Amino acid sequence: MREDRRQLRRNETVREILDTALEVMAEEGVAGLSMAETARRMGMRPPSLYQYFPSKTAIYDALFERGMRETVGVLEPYRAELSRDPRGALLAGQQATVAWAMAHPVLAQLLYWRPVPGFEPTPRAFEPAVRQLELLRAALRAAVHAGQLSPAGADEDGVALYTSLTAGVISQQLANEPSAPVQEGRFTRLTPTAVDMFFHFYAPEESESDDSDLRGRRTPAAD
Amino acid sequence: MREDRRQLRRNETVREILDTALEVMAEEGVAGLSMAETARRMGMRPPSLYQYFPSKTAIYDALFERGMRETVGVLEPYRAELSRDPRGALLAGQQATVAWAMAHPVLAQLLYWRPVPGFEPTPRAFEPAVRQLELLRAALRAAVHAGQLSPAGADEDGVALYTSLTAGVISQQLANEPSAPVQEGRFTRLTPTAVDMFFHFYAPEESESDDSDLRGRRTPAAD
DNA sequence: GTCTATAGCTGGATAGAC
DNA sequence: GTCTATCCAGCTATAGAC
Structure with a gap:
């Protein structure tokens, strides 16, 4: 059940995505969350987010x-x-x-x-x-x-x-x-x-x- | 200050727009209101709405x-x-x-x-x-x-x-x-x-x- | 007052290279 | 795991003909 380095890094990224999503929602409204904007703020391209969350609903x-x-x-x-x-x-x-x-x-x-x-x-x-x-x-x-x-x-x-x-x-x-x-x-x-x-x-x-x-x-x- | 026929008809349309907008919001969520969808449901083209409300915010x-x-x-x-x-x-x-x-x-x-x-x-x-x-x-x-x-x-x-x-x-x-x-x-x-x-x-x-x-x-x- | 046409933009999500 | 490229869809709003 050990969490190896890869898994650790992945979980960190997940946390960072959620934190960034919260920032976006704080500015654009709870219903105004945007996958693309979240990705951009993290210095990522939007498609990369889908490696962590399959949809916007999953983030919510x-x-x-x-x-x-x-x-x-x-x-x-x-x-x-x-x-x-x-x-x-x-x-x-x-x-x-x-x-x-x-x-x-x-x-x-x-x-x-x-x-x-x-x-x-x-x-x-x-x-x-x-x-x-x-x-x-x-x-x-x-x-x-x-x-x-x-x-x-x-x-x-x-x-x-x-x-x-x-x-x-x-x-x-x-x-x-x-x-x-x-x-x-x-x-x-x-x-x-x-x-x-x-x-x-x-x-x-x-x-x-x-x-x-x-x-x-x-x-x-x-x- | 009399409301002539034209004005009356206009106010009726305004009411109908607001009623239709409420229907859309009931189905799509309060934040999910769409001008285009509202117009379509009334049998109008979206641009015509702007004769009655200058923006979505004005409808809200x-x-x-x-x-x-x-x-x-x-x-x-x-x-x-x-x-x-x-x-x-x-x-x-x-x-x-x-x-x-x-x-x-x-x-x-x-x-x-x-x-x-x-x-x-x-x-x-x-x-x-x-x-x-x-x-x-x-x-x-x-x-x-x-x-x-x-x-x-x-x-x-x-x-x-x-x-x-x-x-x-x-x-x-x-x-x-x-x-x-x-x-x-x-x-x-x-x-x-x-x-x-x-x-x-x-x-x-x-x-x-x-x-x-x-x-x-x-x-x-x-x- | 209503339309066509369209500009201009943003979005979610996927395919497939690297 | 991240990218480029792209699809497809939707939207708000405006210009200008009828």
């Missing part, structure tokens, strides 16, 4: 997978804290995710929106997304277990609502104020507030309080 | 403006209810907005995301967005006045958080499950829950409760 797919792996990787450092303080870990993870998205707006758009006409990620590229969702659900369950969250906060709706909060803050910031620093962005700076709002809504019932039945209910009757 | 801009006007228009029916029950009006408006976005995914993407490389809306096209934001702020202020919301819910952060909720639900649904009915979508069906969560977080202080200082605060110290 590789970038999608890279982005997904990176967002999952961003959460890794906070897994350890999950057993001590799940809520703290969730907030830290949320802030790290939002910060990553602002630092990598092109990848974030590829992941959170669907800006490229013909492109659908392959199952292989999508797999990290599944793991990320499982990780989030596990974290929310840990918060329930620690008495920081009502059980409804970790069920299907709770998870969906939490991901909507993430997507909402990131989408608004990217669409309206893409180059603001995370701490100052009109939307990204509200990340802790959003997490608070979530935990407040799904606050666990306190036995000594008598209006607790109003909180953390699964789906309030509000039609 | 007209569509952006149309979309903005429509989303504002969707809220119109609920203005009357603002004085009676602001919270009810906000919820109804939110549901109408989400339903509109799902019924017009192409326009919604153009408004909520930035999927088209070179395109930035002109101030003229953007103007309805400003009105929409003012309307939202007025609605939130009405809720404060009616004792349904703490003052912090209508300040700058509250407005930004509310729009993030809207954008989050719509983004997640469009990206992950675009063709689900609003009532059944994993994310869109949580619209009432999201609004509840917002109002719960910014609940007005109740004088007889003694833990009220924990709710509705502007920006909780949670770093």
Whole structure:
């Protein structure tokens, strides 16, 4: 299974192609990626790219997978804290995710929106997304277990609502104020507030309080 | 200022061009709009389009403006209810907005995301967005006045958080499950829950409760 | 107002030499 | 593994006849 020199060099080139493609997308838009332009910037002729990627879609797919792996990787450092303080870990993870998205707006758009006409990620590229969702659900369950969250906060709706909060803050910031620093962005700076709002809504019932039945209910009757 | 027959016919053609462009975008992606294809579908030759729009960007801009006007228009029916029950009006408006976005995914993407490389809306096209934001702020202020919301819910952060909720639900649904009915979508069906969560977080202080200082605060110290 | 014709360009992708 | 050469297609946009 050893990677010999040839293979190493090849992987380096693959990485360089993806990096260059990201540069092109940053300037021309996510949907504006061009194989020819990518090749030119690398000092290559366009046909040579096809030795590494069989099509433009393949490049998008590789970038999608890279982005997904990176967002999952961003959460890794906070897994350890999950057993001590799940809520703290969730907030830290949320802030790290939002910060990553602002630092990598092109990848974030590829992941959170669907800006490229013909492109659908392959199952292989999508797999990290599944793991990320499982990780989030596990974290929310840990918060329930620690008495920081009502059980409804970790069920299907709770998870969906939490991901909507993430997507909402990131989408608004990217669409309206893409180059603001995370701490100052009109939307990204509200990340802790959003997490608070979530935990407040799904606050666990306190036995000594008598209006607790109003909180953390699964789906309030509000039609 | 009368619109004679010639002008009327022209405006009809303009509308037809925009409708056809939307069809093309629905099939080819928002960034996949083609002047030539639009013309062909109308039984025209491509150059004739330039009698109505000087460039592709002009079509995007007209569509952006149309979309903005429509989303504002969707809220119109609920203005009357603002004085009676602001919270009810906000919820109804939110549901109408989400339903509109799902019924017009192409326009919604153009408004909520930035999927088209070179395109930035002109101030003229953007103007309805400003009105929409003012309307939202007025609605939130009405809720404060009616004792349904703490003052912090209508300040700058509250407005930004509310729009993030809207954008989050719509983004997640469009990206992950675009063709689900609003009532059944994993994310869109949580619209009432999201609004509840917002109002719960910014609940007005109740004088007889003694833990009220924990709710509705502007920006909780949670770093 | 609509057309033909066309300029001018860029793109994705392949064949086959080196 | 990289190249030259090339195919073929598509596009935006303009000039100028009808």
